[in-house]
Amino acid sequence: MHIDIDTDTCVGAGQCALAAPGVFTQDDDGYSTILPGREDGGGDPMVREAARACPVGAITVSEAVG
């Protein structure tokens, strides 16, 4: 799994950090960022929930190929 956050789209709603606090956090400006080393989601099933919860669809979850 690979997670991308479109930081141009993110409005800092914080829904992702609420849904999956083990993967997402918010930076000093309130925008979403991925915790260090968690770009692969860390096997957290809440990652997809967080992507759905994002009101502007800024989170893309893709399956790693191979």
Ligand code: SF4
């Ligand atoms: S839920 Fe979406 S808009 Fe809100 S902080 Fe996360 S990525 Fe940004």
